[in-house]
Amino acid sequence: MAHKIWNWLLKNWPHFSYDKNVLEKLELQFSQNTGTVFGAIKHIEGVSKDDLLVEILSTEAIKTSEIEGEILNRDSVQSSIKKNLGLSVENRKIPPAEFGISEMMVDLYLNFDTPLSHNQLFEWHKMLTNGRRDLTDIGRYRTHESPMQVVSGRLDKPTVHFKAPPSNTMKTEMEQFITWFNEIHQPNNNSMLPLVKAGLTHLYFVCIHPFEDGNGRIARALAEKSIALSAGQPTLISLSHTIEANRKQYYQALEDNNTTLEVTDWLNYFGNTILEAQQDTLKRIDFIVEKTKFFERYKTQLNERQNRVVLRLFEAGHTGFTGGLSAKNYIKIAKTSESTATRDLKDLTDKKVLIKTGELKGTRYQLNIKTN
Template sequence: MGRLVSTQWTPDRDITGVPRRHRQPCRYDAFVPDRLVGREVLLPADVAADVSDAERAVQQLNASGLPYRGYEAIARLLLRAEAVASSRIEGLEIGGRRLARADAARELDGSPPDQGAADVLGNIDAMRAAVDDVARRPRLDVDAIRDIHRALLAGTRDASWAGTVRDRQNWIGGSSFNPCAADFVPPPPDEVEALLEDLVEYVDSDVHPPVVQAALAHAQFETIHPFADGNGRTGRALIHVVLTRRGLSPHHVPPVSLVLATRSRDYVAGLESFREDGHTGIAEWIATFAAATTEACARVSGLTDGLAELSRRWREAVGPLRAGSTVAQLLDEILPQTPVTTVAQLVRLTDRSTQAVNEAVDRLHTAGVLLQTTAGRRNRAFEVDGLIDLITGFERSQASPVGDTAVEPPARPVPQRSPNR
């Protein structure tokens, strides 16, 4: 269950602009969790069955029979949706079109995105770093977690302390001025490094089933809260480090954050149970996490079916194609995962000549598959017809407990449907 450390809060002497009652010394209890390495996990039969269901669902999601041949496209769209949902849990809201244009502009000419876009793009970068880099390292260490956090905050106003483990007490809820009335106070700073070392040693092991390991690693990370900010997003990226590293999700990340965002009360209650209720609480949290993972996998069909239909519509609009042509490559491999793009980006992604890509883009533009827009400093860019609307619709559907906002209203704020361009 962990232990409480009772500590005296002493405000800075030169603090100003704070009410007098918040400048008084006070006591608070910081929570230090038990280590994960060597921890015994006792699961009732029903929770063990939930874990088996979740692992089977992730395996099926990653099977080769997905109903769309652009395998990499689904992977990238799921990763993007997972990152955006993780950001939304933290209150970061941004429209799909604005985000896609900011991403294209950043790659095209280095245009700095606005702060809202920078925060969400940072989370997409962090998810990519977690899945494409950190999860595939031979061994994990604390620097691996710092690298995810660095990717998260790069390009934002908080980039100066990206990857820096906190050396001060932080807290959740209560007053902004002191931790004495907080809802939860993480471990004192001098406990954090040892807890992180234990965490990465645990993540580097295979003592528990992958879904159990992902659930425990995430809850432990959120309990440690090792950074001044960005802990929730980093901790949710850690879920995919575990699932990818253990070989359960080699291609497709289950959009767990989409479900956790919708069932936020269950999410918070599960984390609280993990910290407070011993074996019973751990089992309750694992059951909540496993059920969310199973549900996330089940809801992916709306995205894959929609992308297959978009692909059919694009092909029909373009007409007959020569196999292996630049247009065919763009339709099959590149455009399904690139909501807004530029000629320069397409040259890099296809490894074709600028002339070949320009000719392909002209044909796709004429057919209505690419819609001309701008990115960054009014550079010419192209939006892929229907793709942003598909992503937005998928994200909206996940906000409904039944997967359809037309049947049951959303349980949380949802992205707005795309306005006319």
């Protein structure tokens, strides 16, 4: 197999090139979607707006970690996000990983418009590695002499997907990256379209791979910061959620573009991912609006058990409860008997709170709410 020449070894590094024409349609769609999302958010008031914020930030925190194979506890993440946003003061113990990623997501949301600095990246890294004991370099760029490689496969026969620049060049590389990032995001700098800025930010950062761990999560956060800077306000975009749904394609796109500086393919992939993420955000907004209307309609008609189950169904989000709600699920969530569950479910179906499908053991229930 031929030895790969990584992009940072090429003469023109880090000057990426791409075909603007291929991306024009995506940019137009992005601009329209941005307007639609902001318009929709404007119509949400009070508690529902907080719900949307907590929902998107916690899903992003969970999914950006899941892309790296780390599974977090949703309740802990949501509690931590609420606490960091000042929406709650409940005193529950949050595990370090959940607390750290939540802190980073809230910082990204609240301080999207501050210029990028080494210090901000170091702070994010400290948040992300909260509680870790296995890293040498926390809150600073990597210093180890061994090559920084992205590998998979057997220990004795690994596949090297990427080898990053050596640790002793990190200060220079990151100085250059931060200067570039802040320059292209100057309010009067129109040399690059928003999707290109976000896509290049992600790819460029990941190719430097400046930290011992956490590079993917920080790269995705930087892409979200870039989108927010281009839009002039936090975009509440479901980027990591969309990437995680097709993780293989994401890793493949990164690998296909780490030996070249011509990155039209990557920008096309990443641009489409951002558009999908915007559509997902719109569905979440619709869902939150319908949830508010739903509880206004039924608040006095549900008993405590029914209320608990309906809330649990809403927690599953706009994609619904995996496989639908069964009588068995109902018994478990409501902590009740089979006969009470049967009565409750019939009542909920009669009131048109739930829609029933299937028969006998295949009977499933879905929330009867309108979502686009």
